[in-house]
Amino acid sequence: MNCETVRVQSGLLAELGSLVDFSRFSRVALIHDDKLADVAARICENIAPKPATLILQGGESIKTVAGAERCWKFFLGAELDRESLVLVLGGGSVCDLAGFAADTYQRGVAVVYIPSTLLAQADAAIGGKTALNFGGIKNCLGTFRQPLLVLCDTDLLSTLSPREQRSGFSEIVKIAIMRDVALFQEIESASDVMSAVHAGALRRAVQLKLDIVACDEREAGVRRFLNYGHTFGHALEALAIENNTDLLHGEAVAWGMLAEAYLAQQLGLLGPAEFSRISAVIKRFELLPNREPIWSFGQVLQKISHDKKRRGSLLDWAIPQAIGRGVVRSDVSPEVVEMAYQSTKADRIHHAQSV
Ligand SMILES: NC(=O)c1ccc[n+]([C@@H]2O[C@H](COP(=O)([O-])OP(=O)(O)OC[C@H]3O[C@@H](n4cnc5c(N)ncnc54)[C@H](O)[C@@H]3O)[C@@H](O)[C@H]2O)c1
Numbered sequence: 001m002n003c004e005t006v007r008v009q010s011g012l013l014a015e016l017g018s019l020v021d022f023s024r025f026s027r028v029a030l031i032h033d034d035k036l037a038d039v040a041a042r043i044c045e046n047i048a049p050k051p052a053t054l055i056l057q058g059g060e061s062i063k064t065v066a067g068a069e070r071c072w073k074f075f076l077g078a079e080l081d082r083e084s085l086v087l088v089l090g091g092g093s094v095c096d097l098a099g100f101a102a103d104t105y106q107r108g109v110a111v112v113y114i115p116s117t118l119l120a121q122a123d124a125a126i127g128g129k130t131a132l133n134f135g136g137i138k139n140c141l142g143t144f145r146q147p148l149l150v151l152c153d154t155d156l157l158s159t160l161s162p163r164e165q166r167s168g169f170s171e172i173v174k175i176a177i178m179r180d181v182a183l184f185q186e187i188e189s190a191s192d193v194m195s196a197v198h199a200g201a202l203r204r205a206v207q208l209k210l211d212i213v214a215c216d217e218r219e220a221g222v223r224r225f226l227n228y229g230h231t232f233g234h235a236l237e238a239l240a241i242e243n244n245t246d247l248l249h250g251e252a253v254a255w256g257m258l259a260e261a262y263l264a265q266q267l268g269l270l271g272p273a274e275f276s277r278i279s280a281v282i283k284r285f286e287l288l289p290n291r292e293p294i295w296s297f298g299q300v301l302q303k304i305s306h307d308k309k310r311r312g313s314l315l316d317w318a319i320p321q322a323i324g325r326g327v328v329r330s331d332v333s334p335e336v337v338e339m340a341y342q343s344t345k346a347d348r349i350h351h352a353q354s355v
Helices: 012-019 034-045 065-077 092-107 118-124 154-159 162-179 181-189 193-215 222-227 230-242 249-266 272-284 297-304 334-354
Strands: 006-009 028-033 052-056 085-090 110-115 129-134 137-144 149-153 317-322 325-329
Touching (some): 034 052, 092 110, 092 129, 118 154, 149 154, 154 193, 162 272, 162 317, 222 230, 222 317, 222 325, 230 297, 230 317, 249 272
């Protein structure tokens, strides 16, 4: 995967016919988010014969084995074979589910992602990872397999709600904190999420991720840095799924980033001034969920104990040791983990009272 296989640009979909040679494939099928019916119709106009289509309602709840089964049945019904192509149009949930199904159908058919949320363009559709939630564990099942092409048409972002924009921005802030101090400084001086995105933050985040994936596709080294915010974040998300609580992926990650920055500070890695800058960005762009955390540390710890980054009794924490510089540490005591979680709870309560 490289900058030739990932394009970030306005108006890309108008060029779809020249970007993908559909005649190379025995069959083409399209899976899309139901909110993108108009875009899907425009895509279908460019492909002859018209692709078989499966419409999914985007959202975390579709990332299940039952969801994958629905996709596999659709592939069978559409008579896809190993020379076929699956086009996926949607946010991270649709990309994760449809990508997983395509990667496992007949040991993998070609996939082109057309991510439609900021979160999917900045992160979920980049790097060839797919996932389903299973057994109460977030992203418990999944694949590593690179798509043929990823087309990030920034025009698709114009219909996103401000809340979804902020959720996607969390992943851009994350990669800046772990890899690129200059990007973080640009974010600090931006007036709002979308002006930062259009000024180049999205393109830079994608390039940073591509560089990481190029040297560590299977997450054995530097790619683990991208898990910053995701140890707490995934635990909170798993609890939210179980309890039917409205919590977006990027909101859970922002919460996790704040707690894990605190943890880095407790370990003596991150200085107070840098902690404050991280905290200020997360709060100024309103990346945190709009409610106080309701789960006890015990509930969160139970979820963390199933985290897939666990190696035996050790858990790897991807945390910043400075802005722009990440590190992975496994020598973190349960007391420090609890302190980090409680600090974030207190922080949220304080924030809620002060607005
Ligand atoms: N595979 C990876 O490497 C990776 C990385 C990061 C996140 N993820 C996963 O991504 C998921 C979150 O992605 P997401 O935030 O895109 O969620 P999502 O797919 O649920 O989309 C969020 C909402 O936006 C709607 N939507 C999609 N496109 C739209 C558009 N253009 N205009 C208006 N609404 C639109 C969807 O219907 C949905 O309601 C999580 O499941 C997370 O685990 C995966």
